[in-house]
Amino acid sequence: MTIGPRESWRRDTRPGILVVLSGIAIVCFGGLWAMLTFWPRLVAFDHAVSATIRSMANPITDTVAVALTTFGGVTIMTALTIAVCAWFLWRNMRAEAMLLGVTMILGPSLGAIIKPIAGRLRPAIEYARIPQPSSLSFPSGHAIGAFLFFGTLVFLVLTVEERLRLRDKVLISTVCIAFIVAVSLSRVYLGVHYLGDVLGAWLLGGAIMTLTTGAYILKTSDRGSGS
Template sequence: MRRRHSLPGLVAVLGALAAYAGLAIWVRRHPESPCELVVTRRLQESTPPAVGRFLEWISWLGFPPQSVLVPSAIIAGFWLRGDRRTATQLFFAWTASTVSFVTKRLVRRPRPNHPDVRVPIAQPRDASYPSGHVVTYTAFWLAALVALAERARWLWLRVVLVASAVVLVGTVGLSRIYLGHHWLTDVLGGYLLGGSWYGLVRFLGGGDGQKE
């Protein structure tokens, strides 16, 4: 009965992974898109300075060294507290970044490099598809903040943690486009991979409503 109830979720996960692979093929064949340039320009031109600074801050967790040190500390914290099941799930959620790295090496899409695209923070040197920030935020940070919220004693803290997850995941895509580091399809690919990876880890770990 549990597997029957979780089957739609598994189908959705596999569908998202298939869409991610299909988008990767399309991006490799069409590394530059006039429509995506329009999206980037309009976002950069219409974003107020205060919101722009907020979007710059949102991307901070995805840059080294904090992109390695903070997740490692969170996983170690769960492990040392004896919650090794959660620590293991978070570790596997974090491995979505490895899939992202491999995809980047295969697709080799150049980063946005157009005179109309403003890049306020130094452009990363790796490939563009998918957005590693979006992958990590959607897979690891969503899993970590949900795990912390599930264990929080106070309602207000649970609300803060869930709200933080929503804000991080919901705005990191805009942040990556606003900073000129990624195209729209890089961000969409990041959400597809990160979301499907999060769902897969929940499914395999029994966290998808599969309790007796």
């Protein structure tokens, strides 16, 4: 007997909770977007904090930041997504491959749509330590990609990979979170984004990931309850 979607929602409240969290993240994203557009004091604060991050320059951090921002770019993130999805498919984990693939297509695509609508300019070109992209600034595409890729991996490690010990799950999750923060802040350090662009990307990423993981839970719980 296969239960319907309504019964699935009654039996497992997690998808509903994630939908609520997604709504909260969307509201927060919209609020941040509006404040960075219409509240000069917040814009000035954002610029000041970003300038402080840029001021921590030295040759070692320059090298590390360039490596991180390259790692978080479209080419490597796309290759990693394809590789991990292929690994999931090889393990017959189709739902997990679909979760990661859909999330990594939806998030960056939505971010790219929002950029010209938000119309926020990047920091002045003299602050850039790498060639400045031609696209606009809000939200950060690198931060969205890193948040969604590594965030989805954290979700799957904590909920699906039952063979891993708790210590290993914590270690992998910590490394993934560190990559999210490091890749995102490298964009501010290198002078091609403001911190507000990164925070907006995290909020948008959170809104998307809670929706896609909620759909994944609903799909897999319904599949598991069928007989």
